Amino acid sequence: MPKSKYYAIYRDLKQKIETEDFPYQELLPSENSLIVTYDCSRNTIRRAIGELVRDGYVQTLQGKGVRNIFRPVEQTSYTIGGIESFHEASARTHRKGVTKVLFFTELTADAKIERRTGFPAGTELYYLQRLHYIDGKPLILNHNYFLKNAVPGLTPEIAERSIYDYLEHTLHMTIVNSKRVVTVEKITQIDEKYLEMNADDYNCLAVISSQTFNSDGVMFEYTESRHRPDYFRFQDNAVRRQPETAV
Amino acid sequence: MPKSKYYAIYRDLKQKIETEDFPYQELLPSENSLIVTYDCSRNTIRRAIGELVRDGYVQTLQGKGVRNIFRPVEQTSYTIGGIESFHEASARTHRKGVTKVLFFTELTADAKIERRTGFPAGTELYYLQRLHYIDGKPLILNHNYFLKNAVPGLTPEIAERSIYDYLEHTLHMTIVNSKRVVTVEKITQIDEKYLEMNADDYNCLAVISSQTFNSDGVMFEYTESRHRPDYFRFQDNAVRRQPETAV
DNA sequence: GCCGATTTGTCCGTATGTATC
């Protein structure tokens, strides 16, 4: 948990915005007054505010101030920008998350797996299929590929609990970043069966493919998360930069 | 166009990474040496590097350095994090983008539109449907709602060229941020007709709903972009923050 | 295991530019 000063200020401001201590559409206190409030430097305040901008909580306006534009939103969403395990996400949204391991094996990557995952052919991997239930409903079917020598000792029991917890707290791995792509794909018979869908209804689902890297710069995980479309929702806040071609 | 020093350094480093002036998986020159190279302060370098982290180009490792993890990727993607008009996006990816206006009208929001868009009932709006072609194929069907009094004088002719260009260069509006949600929805007859799809094949499509705000803090646009699933691709780079519940 | 050099992370203070009112 980041215990830095800017992060504490960021969380405090964020919470004040969420609880409407700062009114919607109004300007927050100026940077200079926040400096006094939090007894810190200008840079530290600006850094906290910068995070809030990325979150879509506020917009900064040169010469005017910082406006609160936060609106509460359905919490079923997967928010972009951060990496979260399934268990962390369900805890954050106060839902009951359960994971069932459908399949667990070791295998060696071939040409087909290389194309799909990016792991070179010949790499030794763990491959597993897991089904995630939220409030009792099977909503996400995961295909995970883990680099065997980066994740030694993985077992179905661990996979049922939390792999990220195992990686971070037992193996002391540092997870750094994850490149993700959202696409829409045709449903397969496997999807239909486990996600309890009917191809006469929706015949597609939302797929998040991700390549995750640790602090050694190695991609240790490739995952394809297949989401039931009627419960899928992915959020983002984009900030406008003046285009290169502008006057 | 941001002409600040940090931004110039950011672009220079980015370009050097893309052209492999810095080798993949290796560390970039240290901050101290970059300070000499670019004749600037440490903060300025750090800011440029921070942007590269957000882009997923590099990862920073305390005590070690900054590692290049950039891999070239298909350019059909919509990248997250920035706001781009359709014309800007097709220029960036060197594709031929054409827009056709299917429908253009003025209307007043009712309860149904309020639920869908967030514009209060009674608000006067422009409503338009536009079809975007990429390299001759109709790939995106847009439903746009614009706040009439924020976007006066909008015409079908402008909508065929570029509305954002009109907003920024004629009306001198400053577009600030956009809240977006990606979902998967059932195809409609309209989609089927204009996107030249067949519901026996894919019966869903990817939908990006966005609420866009200007520097007065008013939401002036609600748009629903309906994408042909076989050409849809949305990219993201996520950075791991240590979870709150960590030891 | 320890120490020192290197490198990134956090924080502070200050100065100047630019937009708003």
Added chain:
DNA sequence: CGATACATACGGACAAATCGG
């Protein structure tokens, strides 16, 4: 025009992580 507010940039100090001797 002046006061206020955010944006950019500089320089310095110390902490924390890494690595080699």
